[in-house]
Amino acid sequence: MARIQLDELDGRGVSCILEPDVAAALVKSGLVNLRSEGNSTWRALPRGKVGCVSFRGIDVTVTSKATPASLLFYLAYAKDPGFRVGNVAAEAGDDLWAAFAETLIRTAELALRDGVLQSYLTVDDSICVIRGRIRVSDQVTRRHGAPAPVEVRYDDYTVDIAENQILRAAIRRMLGVPRLSNSARRRLAHLDGKLAGVTPVSAQRLPAWVKSRLNRRYQPALRIAELVLGDQSTVSKGGGAVLAGFVVNMATVFENFVVVAIREAFRGLGTTSAKFGVHLADGERIPMEPDVVHLRNDVPVAVFDAKYKLARKSGRYPNADIYQMLAYCTALQLRQGWLIYAVGGADTAAIRVKNGGIEIHQYAVDLRLKPAEVLERIEHIVRSSVAHLPAAS
Structure with missing residues (x-):
């Protein structure tokens, strides 16, 4: 089996020779894009997802962090x-x-x-021996007075x-x-x-x-x-060949994981809501949905957003993330916000916004660590946020 392996951030791709039906199947899987180089030669490039797809002797894998x-x-x-x-x-x-x-x-x-x-399973059946309860209505409408078979309902241990x-x-x-x-x-x-x-x-x-x-x-x-x-x-099977694939969007995987991990870390300390709806402008204009908002007595007290991206070569994350969190904090009337990145950059950073009194915290959670260590990192972030919360009234 020919194998093609790419990193999710690979910008150069891999050159390969593929039959047209194989190329079409790989593109349809959503894992890779293929750029034609002529003479049945294609350049495979990652498509923002990770996983593996196999079809007609070609095995393509895109690896993640x-x-x-x-x-x-x-x-x-x-x-x-x-x-x-x-x-x-x-x-x-x-x-x-x-x-x-x-x-x-x-x-x-x-x-x-x-x-x-x-376990016991309730079964509706048509049989010649009475078992359980007769479904009288069905017996009348289906059998029109015939004594058999009998419409019954019974519990079967199966x-x-x-x-x-x-x-x-x-x-x-x-x-x-x-x-x-x-x-x-x-x-x-x-x-x-x-x-x-x-x-x-x-x-x-x-x-x-x-x-x-x-x-x-x-x-x-x-x-x-x-x-x-x-x-x-x-x-699935197509043209006599089996296409097997597992394809996921790592940004979605990371976001879903962070939401649940934060909710678990906050357990017993209030309510934690995913995709909390809020508007930046009056009149319910400019809707926004932070990944996680923690509430106390139905009042937002902390906001978090997960980012599956690398820091730039300078070690800094995109300024757009700061602007986004600033908007969340402004709309929610919060003085603190937390950005959680999947890997890279400075371990932690705090940015105090001029003339606003809002502080935005950046934390890196390296997915190359063992899952238990990643969970510990999320719990540390939550503990840090709790330390910044106003005292409960």
């Missing part, structure tokens, strides 16, 4: 802050396919270690429940991706066999499940399964 294992953690934690660093099993050096497969396998193995989860359906769908999708080791494929096939009797479901129509004490051992595996089956992940 975060390791594959860390990326999985950030995605899962944003969905469920109960997801723990230890739930991600892949080593930092693994590629994204291997990281996904190994994490799904290990979490699924733990979920199924004590047996396949069963493995064919939402949790197992989602898990099996993810395992089967993972079996369709390329470049997995024979060991990983054997383990996935073994897990699929354990879930025999579970109805295969489409990734586009996944059943809903609710966290509970009974499915606690399944929850890490279900979070990974949802990522495998999510909108950013595809495994």
